Amino acid sequence: MTASLHCAGICKSLGGRAVLLNLDLAIKAGEVVSLLGPSGSGKTTLLRSIAGLVDPDRGTITLGDRVVWSEKTVLPAEKRRIGMVFQDYALWPHMTVAGNLSFGLRAQRLAEPEIAARVGHALEVTRLAAYRDRYPSELSGGQQQRVAIARCLAARPALMLFDEPLSNLDAALREDMRIEMMELVRREAATVIYVTHDQAEAMAVSDRIAVMRDGRIAQFDTPRAIYEHPSDSFVAGFIGGFSVVPGTVRDGLFSVRGAASDSLRTPGAQPGDGMLVVRPEDARPAEAHPGNRLRGKVLSSAFQGRCWRLAVELGPQRVRLDWPEAPPVGSSLAFSLPPERCIVLTN
Template sequence: MTASLRCSGISKSLGGRPVLDNLSLSVNAGEVVSLLGASGSGKTTLLRVISGLTDPDQGQITLDGRTVWSPNAAVPSERRGIGMVFQDYALWPHMSVEKNLGFGLESQRLSQRDVAERLNHALEVTRLAAYRGRYPVELSGGQQQRVAIARCLAARPALMLFDEPLSNLDAALREDMRVEMMDLVRSEGITVVYVTHDQAEAMAVSDRIAVMRAGVIAQFDTPQAIYEKPANAFVAGFIGGFSLVRGTVHQGMFKLADVETEPLQATGARPGVGDLVIRPEDARPATSHPATRLQGTVVSQAFQGRCWRLVIELGKQRVRLDWPDAVPTGTTLGFSIPADRCVILTE
């Protein structure tokens, strides 16, 4: 069984400092939603509030319409039907894989047959059947991660919470485990809330992403919508390595601050002070789009495999561009941005 999640007006302060500020979040049944933000944005606190490990100061939390927390009632964590995978896996070192999986089932008053069926299924789908008698110290990091996931699956949760589950793995294993893990939870149809500070990871695993900042959600949308149409300068600066160029919009034209250059066409942008969002991959030769042409000085370059990543100085501002060829430092380079890729965020 899978469940929808609703968090309404959640606030939480720690040590007198607001960590969550009247935050609301809705997750559909079977959906994978990531909470993405820097350290201190409130994402892990929200996860702990949902799980029941921490009580909020105010608000309401429901699972499939059943209230699990409100100012007048609180369902204990162990009775919410929620599974949680921690950053450090939280495995019992003195127990075998099978014992780790079965430990949480003992309190559910299941028959031995039901326990065996759940354990066998969880071990099979996580490809751990051959390791059921081993201890955590005898497993690799990726295998320990699968044990933590299998333990949750064995409990048949309606909702699974992941708290930066891949951060302890090396880069190559992290990507493999990410694909493997999400294939698994999607095949089981489980609702997932996934905490990460890694933008690429959030983009890869999510149906929708909640970008968090200082205890509030700055934008909640699909990965593509957030990438293509960031809601504000904070989201644009946090997602995808975009560059933000300061300037003003007046009469449909964008004029860069501190740069003597021709204004850019800014059709549809609101008048006022704002930022031009430049995605590195959108850079084109200057002649390709004359209406959105810019010129600056190359201050550094680095080979990226498929292209060269250039850092261009535009007056006092710098932008990152992906370019097909190396360009010597100190070169004046003209480039343009396709008009349909020009996003200008005005205040």
């Protein structure tokens, strides 16, 4: 049975460095939440604290209606009903697929009929029944990943934790396995925390995303809300390949700092210094929005399939734009932005 999770005031230092700083996180039962952030932001430390592999310094972790860690209560990892899928899958090489699934269940002293039923169900839903007698070395990377998920499902955890489970797969297989994996966990109605540093992966798998920075959560919201309304310049710069351009708002117009270009209309922007969020796909020909034009120098172009991704210099700044063709490097490019898409962040 799946369960909700509530982390309150979690603090953790490692090697004299604060890794988690008074962190709060609440996840609903059956929800898929990604922890997204750069290396060193605290994602894996938080995941391991929830799993019981690391003890926080302070705070409370509650799974369902049960406190699993506090300064007064410590429930051992094996009693938390939490399943974890590691980056390297952590399969026993000397055990068959079925042996890997049943090993932890026997450690729980479950009856053999119960073990057989759980292993059979997990192999069936992961489409591994035909491979039950094979060893990990006889499986592909994608099959090994499914074994790791099946082992987790067989334990019937209240919470499933994924620590960058697709990072060892090639790009094409990673996308296929991501779709297959999320179909599986959603069919099982599992509560999932998914750690990744890949923005596209987080957007694709999550009900909500917690963007982490320096041991704190910078923003926790749906993928669309984070994409459309990033809370600050860090989230905007990290989440979607946006360009974040410093400038000043006066009389509802934004001027790029250090660039001799036209101003942009920015509805609702507060006067003063701020950061303009430029999404590559928002770039339009100059005539599309005559009152919202900018001009810069083309630095480079790269073919993206449906368009060209340009790097364009605006004074001392550089922005990324999607364009239907590749202008000559060094040429001047005038482009416009829809006013309603011109978001200015003041933090």
